[in-house]
Amino acid sequence: MAPAGPSSPSMLPLSSGPSPIPSPVPTTQVPPAPSTSVVPPQATATGTATPPKGPTLAPVTSQPQLSIVPTVDASVELGKSHSQAGSGNPSWFGWIRGTVSSVSHKVAEKAKNSMDSMITTLDPQMKEYICVLPPDSGGDVDLVVASDKEVKVGAVREAFQAVFGKATVSGMSSExxxxxxxxxxxxxxxxxxxxxxxxxxxxxxxxxxxxxxxxxxxxxxxxxxxxxxxxxxxxxxxxxxxxxxxxxxxxxxxxxxxxxxxxxxxxxxxxxxxxxxxxxxxxxxxxxxxxxxxxxxxxxxxxxxxxxxxxxxxxxxxxxxxxxxxx
The missing domain is CATH 3.90.950.10 (Maf protein)
Structure with a gap:
């Protein structure tokens, strides 16, 4: 054997292959908590033994655990609060119903007045059973037209409402x-x-x-x-x-x-x-x-x-x- 020469930096051979995978670092095992008594395994009817009950230890990992917090939909909560305040039904339908109630009321009232006006125009005798309040009725002006003809009553109503803003104008037959x-x-x-x-x-x-x-x-x-x-x-x-x-x-x-x-x-x-x-x-x-x-x-x-x-x-x-x- 040749005698060892002076120490010199070692030369590593070049390789085109993959780098070697390092060995995993062993994790530190946490010893179980001491127990004052040991519960022996209990045998079941099938002959198998059940493990003893005790504290379960979560495995130790190197990655942090993400905690997931359940979120609450704001729209659902808003609908729930509105519905509970109104009808007691905890659903978002209560919030929608409360929001559009005034608009729906105005639309329904206008549709009713339009239908009543059409009915009384086709059959004037229905005026005794239907109370028709045209748009812009009210105010301090209350007039009666001495006629039941729509060409007269409607024209006078339109004119006085244009001048006064609001006016109640109705018609009565007269000869x-x-x-x-x-x-x-x-x-x-x-x-x-x-x-x-x-x-x-x-x-x-x-x-x-x-x-x-x-x-x-x-x-x-x-x-x-x-x-x-x-x-x-x-x-x-x-x-x-x-x-x-x-x-x-x-x-x-x-x-x-x-x-x-x-x-x-x-x-x-x-x-x-x-x-x-x-x-x-x-x-x-x-x-x-x-x-x-x-x-x-x-x-x-x-x-x-x-x-x-x-x-x-x-x-x-x-x-x-x-x-x-x-x-």
Missing amino acids: ATSVAAQPVGFASALTAGEERINSLRSGGRVHPQQPVVAVENFIVELTPGFWYDMGLLLIDDPGQDILLQTYTQVTPIPAEYVTQARASTPEDYPLKSSGFATTIGEVASQVLQVHHSQWQETVCGVPRREMVTLAARVLASLYKAQLPQSF
Whole structure:
């Protein structure tokens, strides 16, 4: 054997293979806790022995243990609190029900009013069984229209609610018995409107201080040979001592319509001095083949309701200016 030379750094051989895996570091075993008594294994009916009961030691590892804390959904808790405060049902449905309750109520109320209005329009007799409160009802203004026709009542309601913001407007049927079916001239129209109002008051159908509006259409010969249809709007408020009137725009009437209405009026017609027995609407509906309430729109392009609405807004503005400042 050759003698050992001087010490020199050892050269490690190069290798392309994987590095050797180091041996695992032995873990330190924790000795079990001392026990004062040893419980022997108990035999079971099958002959096998059960291990003795004692404290179980968790294995020691080098990785920390992650503790998982259960989380609570905030939306579930919010729904639970709302539902418990309301109906006592701990579910998120209670929170949804409480949130949309006011919106649902408004939608349902509007749908009910729309349905009631449609029913009473198709069958006016249902007004005795259904109480219809249109939108924007209420406020300090409460009016009665001396008619049950929607073209009049709806137009007056729309106009007064536009001027006052809120107004309660209802309609009651009323007739003028001392004026012809087709009033002719301003005087006949004014007499018919006043009679409609007085009919409601004398019959006790409205309060003595109740403001009442009358709408009366009539024809007039403004210039020789030129006839026009127009409407009178009259409001009577005894409580505030207010009496106002205004008129709608005029609708030209073909001369042959007036001639036919005059010819169809009997000579012994008791109300002949105030007008004709046949209305211009009846004559126009036969000639134009339209409903008697639509002949104005066919002739001049403007519906009658629009004419009444515009005139009613003028009347409402004049009426508001006469009221005390508290209104």
